[in-house]
Amino acid sequence: MLFNQRKHCFFISATMWRTLVFLLGIFGPVVLVGQNSTPSSDYEIGKKLLDQSESFAPNLDSFFYFRQEALPYFEKAKAWEDYVHCHNGFSNYYYLNEDFERFQASVLQALKLAEQYLSPIDKAYGFAINNCGAAFVKRGDFRQGQEYYQRALQIALDRGNDKILLANNYSNLGKNFRRMGDFEEASIHLKKALQLQVDSFGHQNPQIAATILALGHVLRDGKKYREALEQYRAYLILKKDQTTPTKRDRNNLVYCYQSMLRIFIETEVKDSAQFYLQQVMQLEEEKSSSKVVQSFEILGNWHHQNQDYQKAIEAYQQSLEHANVKYKAYEKHVLKGHAFFEMGTSYLAMKNPGAAVEAFQESLIRLAFEFDSKADTDNPKVENLISLPKGLDAVLGKAKAFFMKYELEQVPRDLQEALKHYRLAAGLVQELRKSFIGETSKQELGKKALWVYEGGIAAALALYEMEAKEEYLEEAFSFAEQNKSILLLEALRESNALSKADILAEDLERERQLQIDIAFYQKKIARL
Numbered sequence: 118m119l120f121n122q123r124k125h126c127f128f129i130s131a132t133m134w135r136t137l138v139f140l141l142g143i144f145g146p147v148v149l150v151g152q153n154s155t156p157s158s159d160y161e162i163g164k165k166l167l168d169q170s171e172s173f174a175p176n177l178d179s180f181f182y183f184r185q186e187a188l189p190y191f192e193k194a195k196a197w198e199d200y201v202h203c204h205n206g207f208s209n210y211y212y213l214n215e216d217f218e219r220f221q222a223s224v225l226q227a228l229k230l231a232e233q234y235l236s237p238i239d240k241a242y243g244f245a246i247n248n249c250g251a252a253f254v255k256r257g258d259f260r261q262g263q264e265y266y267q268r269a270l271q272i273a274l275d276r277g278n279d280k281i282l283l284a285n286n287y288s289n290l291g292k293n294f295r296r297m298g299d300f301e302e303a304s305i306h307l308k309k310a311l312q313l314q315v316d317s318f319g320h321q322n323p324q325i326a327a328t329i330l331a332l333g334h335v336l337r338d339g340k341k342y343r344e345a346l347e348q349y350r351a352y353l354i355l356k357k358d359q360t361t362p363t364k365r366d367r368n369n370l371v372y373c374y375q376s377m378l379r380i381f382i383e384t385e386v387k388d389s390a391q392f393y394l395q396q397v398m399q400l401e402e403e404k405s406s407s408k409v410v411q412s413f414e415i416l417g418n419w420h421h422q423n424q425d426y427q428k429a430i431e432a433y434q435q436s437l438e439h440a441n442v443k444y445k446a447y448e449k450h451v452l453k454g455h456a457f458f459e460m461g462t463s464y465l466a467m468k469n470p471g472a473a474v475e476a477f478q479e480s481l482i483r484l485a486f487e488f489d490s491k492a493d494t495d496n497p498k499v500e501n502l503i504s505l506p507k508g509l510d511a512v513l514g515k516a517k518a519f520f521m522k523y524e525l526e527q528v529p530r531d532l533q534e535a536l537k538h539y540r541l542a543a544g545l546v547q548e549l550r551k552s553f554i555g556e557t558s559k560q561e562l563g564k565k566a567l568w569v570y571e572g573g574i575a576a577a578l579a580l581y582e583m584e585a586k587e588e589y590l591e592e593a594f595s596f597a598e599q600n601k602s603i604l605l606l607e608a609l610r611e612s613n614a615l616s617k618a619d620i621l622a623e624d625l626e627r628e629r630q631l632q633i634d635i636a637f638y639q640k641k642i643a644r645l
Contacts, residue, residue, distance in 0.1 A: 160199075163190030167199060170206065181210045197234035201241040204230055208248045217255055218446050224252040240282070243272035250289060257450040257503045258486075259296045260552075266290045284313035284324070292331055296451070297552065298506035300339035300561070307332045323366075326355040330369055334376055339561065342380045349373050371408045378415055382422050394419060410440045410452055417459055426463040433459045451504050454483035454511065461514045470522035477518060480511040494534060496541055499548055509545040509565070512538055516572055523579070532579055536592070539573035543599065570600035 170183035184203045191200040204227035211220035224245070231245040250265030270286040273279065291306030311328045318325060333348030352373055356366065374396045381390035394416065417432035437456035444450045461476035474493050482489055484507050485497030493515070502508035516538035523531035546566045577593035580586070 158194065159190040160194035160196050163187040163194060163196065163199060166190065167203065177210055177213055181207065184210075197230075198239055198241050201227060201231045201235055201239075201245060205241060205244045205248060212248075212251065212255075220255070221252050224248045237272055238275055240276065240279075243269050243276070243282070246272065247286065247289065250293070254293060254296070256447050257452075259293055259451075259504055263290070263293050263297065266293055280313045280317045284310045284317065284328075287313065288328055288331065291335070295331075295335045295338060297504070298549070298562075299552070300335050303335040304332065304339070307335060321355070326352055327369065329355070330373055333373070337376050337380055340383075342384060345380060346377065349377050368408055371412070375408065375411055375415055379418070382415070382418050385422070390419065407443060407452070410436050410443060410456075412436075413439060414456065414459060417463070421459075421463055421466065424466075426467045429463045430460050433457075433463070449483055449486060449503060451484065451507055454480045454504070454507055457483065458507065458511050458514060461511075461518065465514070465518060465521065468521070468525070470518040470525065473518035474515055474522065477511045477514040480514075481508065484508050484511060494537075496538075499545065505545060505549050505552065509542060509549065512545060513542045513565070513569060513572075516542055516569075516576075520572065520576055529583060532576060532583070536573065536576040536580060536589075539569060539576055539596070542569045543573060543596070567600060570596045574600070 164187075166183050166187035170180050170187065184206045188200065188203050191197075191203065204223065208220060208223040208227055211217070211223050227245045228249050231239075231242040235242040237243075246265050247269035250262045250269060253259075253262035253265060266286065266289045270283075270290055273282045273286045276282070287306045287310035291303045291310060294300070294303035294306060307328055311325065311332065314322060314325045314328060329348050330352045333345045333352065336342075336345035336348060352369075356362075356370065362370070374393050378390055378393035381387075381393060413432050413436035417429040417436065420426070420429035420432055433456050436459075437453060440450065440452045440456060444453065457476045457480035461473045461480065464470070464473035464476055475491075478491060478493050478495075481497055482491070484503055485501045486503065487501050488495075488497035496512065497508070499505075499508075516535050519531045519535035519538060522528070523535060543566075546562065546569055549562055573596035574593050577589045577596060581589035581593065
């Protein structure tokens with residue numbers, strides 16, 4: 118969430134708004150600013166106009182207009198905190214109106230002004246940093262967005278006991294940890310946000326419901342299905358008595374049903390899956406929204422689960438079409454890349470590895486900056502991937518497809534490509550281990566790593582049988598050693614947990630914070 122809308126006792130209609138604009142054009146802003154007196158300074162005029170913008174916040178055009186009116190008064194008064202605050206509001210306006218090109222430009226302008234006029238401890242500076250994080254996340258660059266979110270959180274911590282601001286920052290970080298695949302850290306941050314929100318608002322605030330929903334998504338992605346369903350049901354209970362749901366509320370309801378549907382598809386509870394699939398498709402309103410994109414993806418998962426792979430591919434293609442409309446301003450986007458990845462998975466299930474390779478290559482094109490090659494032998498640079506987990510999925514998919522293609526057609530080049538891609542996948546596993554903080558997330562990565570190492574062993578041994586070169590035996594041995602190290606780590610975790618049983622809680626928390634710092638700086642070093 119970019120900013121919190123206050124509750125108000127009135128709402129300005131479009132007709133009233135046009136009348137007010139006309140009156141303002143005749144009489145100037147003082148007519149609305151003061152009741153029976155004229156403000157005595159530029160700052161006071163600007164401040165009252167800013168207050169008017171907050172009062173009119175449910176009407177976004179009114180919100181934007183009054184902030185524009187306030188801007189020159191703050192500039193004359195050199196009230197830079199409020200001046201930047203107005204620019205942050207413009208960013209919020211463009212975001213909520215889904216004008217993402219102007220949102221990007223507005224965010225950069227606000228940050229430039231914040232860096233020029235404010236101290237990093239200032240609240241408006243923190244909001245500008247936070248909005249930059251949102252801008253990078255919106256374009257699918259989660260790693261860059263995470264750096265800004267971490268900076269915004271540090272500013273909030275330095276400011277002291279603003280629980281609402283801290284909750285917002287913990288929530289943003291938690292949601293982005295989820296996007297980056299670190300579900301344990303996502304859960305930790307969202308639970309912190311939830312506690313701060315409960316302390317501030319009680320249990321019935323809309324922000325609390327939104328955080329509960331986000332926590333459910335994290336638990337679902339981490340395959341903690343029972344706990345995830347508990348969160349979703351808690352969300353539905355909070356929302357069941359809402360008489361005037363907003364567009365955001367309706368969207369979140371769809372996301373809740375979508376997530377429950379994913380769980381029932383994954384656990385093969387088909388009756389429940391069919392019921393929630395009907396609920397989701399009936400609730401769709403916009404022709405191309407992010408929830409429509411995901412609904413067609415889920416429909417594809419449903420067909421794939423039922424082994425109707427051609428229908429699955431058609432659903433994924435529809436998901437991609439809607440993503441291309443929704444995110445037309447972004448050539449590179451995670452949802453676009455994921456749609457192609459899902460197509461590739463269904464092509465593999467159909468024993469069509471050639472089509473699968475093409476789909477996985479298209480996925481990588483959408484997942485990496487400065488990469489547009491359709492040549493299936495080419496891959497992006499690791500540092501250009503906007504999502505390492507999704508990049509690993511696509512590269513591993515290509516490796517499996519090349520190996521299947523070799524088994525079906527016996528072309529040596531395909532086997533060479535399979536081994537090359539398993540090598541690249543192994544490198545991505547190592548990069549992800551550096552960026553993941555939580556042990557649970559590393560365990561999930563370890564399970565995927567086993568597929569990488571076992572596939573690498575099979576490809577290397579097949580090449581040794583074909584060419585009798587010792588280097589392939591050595592490579593198979595290297596994959597085997599990495600495989601053993603993963604299994605050894607799994608065995609050590611339990612004894613490691615037992616060895617920590619007598620350590621003070623504050624010392625464990627200190628260790629965890631240091632791990633966060635280490636991971637953060639490792640990522641910064643990797644970008645140098």
